[in-house]
Amino acid sequence: MxxxxxxxxxxxxxxxxxxxxxxxxxxxxxxxxxxxxxxxxxxxxxxxxxxxxxxxxxxxxxxxxxxxxxxxxxxxxxxxxxxxxxxxxxxxxxxxxxxxxxxxxxxxxxxxxxxxxxxxxxxxxxxxxxxxxxxxxxxxxxxxxxxxxxxxxxxxxxxxxxxxxxxxxxxxxxxxxxxxxxxxxxxxxxxxxxxxxxxxxxxxxxxxxxxxxxxxxxxxxxxxxxxxxxxAIKSTLTTRLIAQHPDGLSELQVANETLYVPTIDAPTNSTVCLELVANDLILSAAKVDGISALNQVCGTVESIETTSSGDVLINVCIATEIISTHITTRSLNNLKLSIGDPCVLIIKSVNICPSNRCQG
Amino acid sequence: MTDWLGPNEWAAVLLSIKVAFWATLFSLPVAIGVAYLLAKKEFVGKQLLNGIVHLPLILPPVVTGYLLLMIFGKRTAFGSFLAEWGMEFAFRWSGAALAAAIMAFPLLVRAIRLSIEAIDPKLEEAAATLGASRRWVFITITLPLMLPGIIAGAVLGFAKAMGEFGATITFVSNIPGQTQTLPSAIYAFLQVPGGESSATKLVIISIVIAMSALLASEWLSRRMSRRLQS
The missing domain is CATH 3.40.50.300 (P-loop containing nucleotide triphosphate hydrolases)
Structure with missing residues (x-):
């Protein structure tokens, strides 16, 4: 056939x-x-x-x-x-x-x-x-x-x-x-x-x-x-909405970390699910001062995979959720990260969008 | 019950139920067809058809009754043609049913059309990929899913047919035992001295019938939509 x-x-x-x-x-x-x-x-x-x-x-x-x-x-x-x-x-x-x-x-x-x-x-x-x-x-x-x-x-x-x-x-x-x-x-x-x-x-x-x-x-x-x-590689993060700020940002919380995103129309204390695209995330070994990105979230390296195109996908554990970030092999070598190491995900607020895919 | 009601009153109640029953029965299939056309198809003259369907709702009922008389009256060409085939409407109970059917029609079409528009066309597509021709899609998917709307429309139409007065009295007059429906009987009793008690009884019966029809339809469509919720 x-x-x-x-x-x-x-x-x-x-x-x-x-x-x-x-x-x-x-x-x-x-x-x-x-x-x-x-x-x-x-x-x-x-x-x-x-x-x-x-x-x-x-x-x-x-x-x-x-x-x-x-x-x-x-x-x-x-x-x-x-x-x-x-x-x-x-x-x-x-x-x-x-x-x-x-x-x-x-x-x-x-x-x-x-x-x-x-x-x-x-x-x-x-x-x-x-x-x-x-x-x-x-x-x-x-x-x-x-x-x-x-x-x-x-x-x-x-x-x-x-x-x-x-x-x-x-x-x-x-x-x-x-x-x-x-x-x-x-x-x-x-x-x-x-x-x-x-x-x-x-x-x-x-x-x-x-x-x-x-x-x-x-x-x-x-x-x-x-x-x-x-x-197409995306991860989701379940957060709680803490406050709305007058400058067009919503304040979200996941474990001890705070995130700022463009205003999400939801009541305070409600659960908000975010979608993060692996290509949009920056990985750093430590927090960085003096950059525009509003969000620097601490986590640990959970696993490292090689993608079909020869780059690497670092899966970072934040609270109980896994966020994938896509970087080059050279970046990984420069960062010298291995499984279990602490790391920081740097996320531009404008790259975060709410999603309805979170479960539980 | 027969003692409580006089023979004329009793006849009016039974006639009304008979008229409303046949009116609903005959307008229902036509209403389903028209509602389907209006909900699903694009064609020249759709707005015109929509207008004509709704006309009885907006026109004074007397006008509808007079139009019926002009079309189906014995002296008109169409009326005498139908009479030759044994179908006479003017001043007959069947005429009352026809008038009631036409007055109830827009209500039926509206309720059914809404229920068709609420059906997800994706389900009909899915049925087609499983081997259902358009006719089978209608019978096995569309029709069952629009059932709550059909029931709601039929009950609404039945109630409207029970209460129809203006077009009925114009078209078939108010002949006790023949064309005197509930509302015409109430009207007639109110025209004679001492008729109030009879009128009151009929009013109570009207309320009871209308209320039970409404409750029955609510119950039925709630049962249906609970089954259909996805």
Whole structure:
């Protein structure tokens, strides 16, 4: 089964022009938001119709703007796993899973109990979707897509709405599904970890064009892709709002450390979750005087990893949370830091933005 | 109960329920269709359709009744054509049902349209990727999810149909036992000396019916939306 895609779309602010083939296995479409990943898979699924080009699945033409062939989404036999799971709220888990079975175009030979077992959702069958956790919902959504007996699975950032622990719990399922069921998958993500974990083949997109494609290690080592990947490394920090200052800053506290950020519209004493981009953080061995950055937070080095592009990622422990910062090997050598050493993270206030990803 | 109410009063109550029941039953499918069109589709004349649907809400009911008489009256071309097929409306209980259906229609459409607009179109997309054609998406996803709106609209429409007076009395007059609904009966009793006690009984019955309909719909839609919350 080979998916071959050639798509063009030009809008006022965005142009898409991609051409690729996805062989069996897991193909990952990798890129930042706005790079055209979702437009591409929506066009493959038939949910977006304002593109030109051609999409074929082995010898089946799904869409061809030249011959005006356009299969409706329900005729394409493509399972779609969405970011927000999209379970039907008026049906139980079991009814959600069996939803596709009522349509005569759907092959009913898919083994229900095998899929349910594979995803570990047997105990959830009688429940209603709103009583499930995010990870459980997503597992049910995967099962629902598989039970429609698709020729191809599309997954649009299926883990993006989950926290770190749930992500780690769900990732192996994708791998196992592909191995055991042999259905080719096109998986969209902006997370380099997911690429390295899952991909047999990676297509890196930037601003609607393919930057490079090939085996995961090769593509992620490409300097242009690495830049995108590094921008995507983010950490979260849970803080408490202490006070609002009249000069447009909010004062936050985490353990004994104080942070100043552009005004956050939240009541005093409420919990505020911050998102920190690894590339925006400066690492120092000690506190520094006379610089513009308002925040210098003390922590200890938890671990040091080498990135796919040959730089290093220093994971710093602040209170109980881990913040990743991305620096060059030369900086690390100059700082002479090793695991367990105290260090200081220097953070510009304007680089901090509130996030809703914190858990617990 | 039959002793407490005179035969004419009893007839008015039963007729009102019958009229409101048929009015709601027949306008409901049309209202679902129109609400779906207005909520989901873009087409030429959408605003015009929207205006026409809402017209009975804004026009004086007497005007609606007179328009009905002009269209469905026995002496008009359309009215006599329908009469040949055995469908006569003017001065019949079926006419009262027609008038009530038209007056209740905008309320039905509004409630149902709101419930359609509240449905996340992403769920319908998901159903399509699972093999559901547009018709199946409607039957298995859209329709069940709009059920609370349909129930709320139907109850509201039923209550409106029970109470409809102006268009009804203009179109089908006020014939006891035939076209005299609850409100027309109350009106008639108030026109004769000593009719107040009968009128009061009917007023109490009106209040009881309206209140129980409202409570029933609240209960039903709360039950539904609890099930549908995601």
């Amino acid at each position: 080979t998916l071959s895609v050639s798509l063009k779309q030009s809008m006022q602010e965005f142009a898409l022009d991609v051409e690729f083939e996805a062989p069996d296995g897991i193909t990952v479409l990798f890129g930042e938001s706005g790079s055209g990943k979702t437009t591409t898979i929506n066009a493959i699924a038939g949910l977006q119709t304002n593109c030109e080009g051609k999409v074929t699945l082995t010898d089946r033409v799904l869409f061809d703007s030249d011959s005006n062939t356009y299969l409706k989404p329900y005729q394409r036999k493509i399972g779609y796993i969405f970011q927000e799971s999209r379970l039907f709220p008026h049906l139980t888990v079991e009814q959600n899973l069996n939803y596709a079975k009522r349509f005569k175009s759907v092959d009913k030979s898919v083994d229900f109990s095998h899929i349910v077992e594979l995803l570990g959702i047997k105990h959830l069958l009688k429940r209603s979707p709103d009583s499930l956790s995010g990870g459980e919902k997503q597992r049910v959504a995967i099962g629902r897509a598989l039970l429609s007996a698709p020729d191809l699975i599309l997954a649009d950032e299926p883990l993006a709405a989950l926290d770190g622990a749930r992500k780690a719990e769900l990732l192996p399922y994708f791998k196992r599904l592909n191995r055991e069921l042999g259905i080719p998958m096109l998986y969209v993500t902006h997370s380099p970890e997911e690429v390295l974990e899952l991909a047999d083949h990676v297509i890196a997109l930037e601003q609607g064009r393919i930057v490079t494609q090939g085996p995961a290690r090769e593509v992620m080592a490409n300097s242009k892709v690495a830049r995108t990947a590094n921008r």
